[in-house]
Amino acid sequence: MTSPLWNSSVPPVEPPWERFDGLRAVLRGAPIVLLILVCLPLMMLTRGIERLSVGARRPWSSFFPRFVSRMSLRIMGIPLHTTGAPMSAPGAVVANHSSWLDIFTLNACQNVFFVSKAEVANWAGIGPLARASGTVFIARDRKEAGRQKALFEARLHMGHKLLFFPEGTSTDGLRVLPFKPTLFAAFFAPELRDEVSIQPVTVRYIAPLGADPRFYGWWGDMEFAPSLITFLKARKQGSIEITFHDPIAVKDVPNRKDMAVLCEKAVRSALPEISDKFKNV
Template sequence: MTALWQDEPEPQVSHPRGLDWVRVVLRGLPLAILVFGGLAVLLLVRLVERPLFGVQRPLTPHITQIVCRTAFVVLGIPYATTGTPMRENGAVVSNHAGWLDIFALNARKRVYFVSKSEVASWPGIGWLARATGTVFINRDRREAKGQIEVFRDRLSAGHKLLFFPEGTSSDSRRVLPFKSTLFAAFFADELREFMWVQPVTLRYIPPAGADPRFYGWWGDMEFAPHLIQTLAAPRQGRVELVYHPPVKVSDFDSRKALAAHCEAAVRAGLGDLDVETS
């Protein structure tokens, strides 16, 4: 793994042994059954839901939410939230720490992730993403108008779209600068007047005595070793979500102003965990 931040040692990946492997099995097997069993149920329900409701998804998001809530019980990771998820139509923007974000953000509020188009073709993950209603975008400016139409249709259907404005995951201890280009679509005439944005902070508290970046997954880190390390932990830390007040896009005069506001809110929610100052 190559560190993304200068002058910082790379995190040490622990190698499970003895009883660690017992915990891996006792947590990993139920987690796999939960995720893939939930996916199977979701796909079956979607066979009925799709022809009846189209883009509307009144049933399947509840399955995703139940699976994600239960995942934290299986992992033994305490999960808590503060603040109120918005009711308005719009998007959620959050800091990005790793694969656990998917469970954390879905567990409290039904959201639909917005991801780069390449993810759709990834083995396993792409299939899972498509099944749960992920919106795939191509960063080609020639397709911007079509993507705005997709956003408008999904937002009009009451979907909350989830963006990671950092553009990549971090080590869970910092907020990287938000890319304002990701906010440009919000200012399209078709969206600006009715769209709201809610900043959300993901806080990962590591197990006692563990590396502070224990739950962070970024850069060239491989998924399997990180998953095994999380499953093997004798004691877990905890995950906290902070929902900040939503803001209306039309109250801002530019995408840069909106991005700066959201970044400041998310950074404030991370509090003393945030070690990024620029």
């Protein structure tokens, strides 16, 4: 079962190519690729050492995704500002989903392991990187609920902080779609309920001055490569604001549906109101 893609009736405004855009994209993209190529084998080597010394836990190799993400945003010239702080309690993080850029954004300010749909594991380029960084892959099928719960429980007991996107799809970055309660169910199992909290996090992308306010969004059937090039070649960049909301203890919430509503409300609270032009698309 796959989630339907969110789409918009107002097509995105593509920024025109200007002089030196191609060169700018190469000068930003090449160091990012080199950074990944250097850090990936170092991470895998560290992972091998971890397996021999601490088993399935990842106390050292989780440094690399955060380092690569922070450096990549700096190379692209996109400043990142945070309000609040990541929780220290065991549990999960939930956030709104606007773009593939969320992976860099949310990795840059905390040590997390993403929860992703199983199909991503087979995507060219992205799949191997996701597997190497410890992404938890799940099949969105009710028949897999038991296995999913056991997997979440095992990772949480290792001290891993899981991050997932309850909207189930990405948007234009201006809105928050209704949170699906399905993924919250595992945290209400007796083995986890009294131990974990869930922290809502809002990611707000502010477009470059004069650009389409949805500049950093990635939705519908947009392709990854053109989106990446658009970000890399931008003469002026916008910025990113991340708000860490207060964690919500699972034991204090009656059920998964109420938890989904509470988290959605918190995430939505840190985004400005949508302009009339984009409100009903």
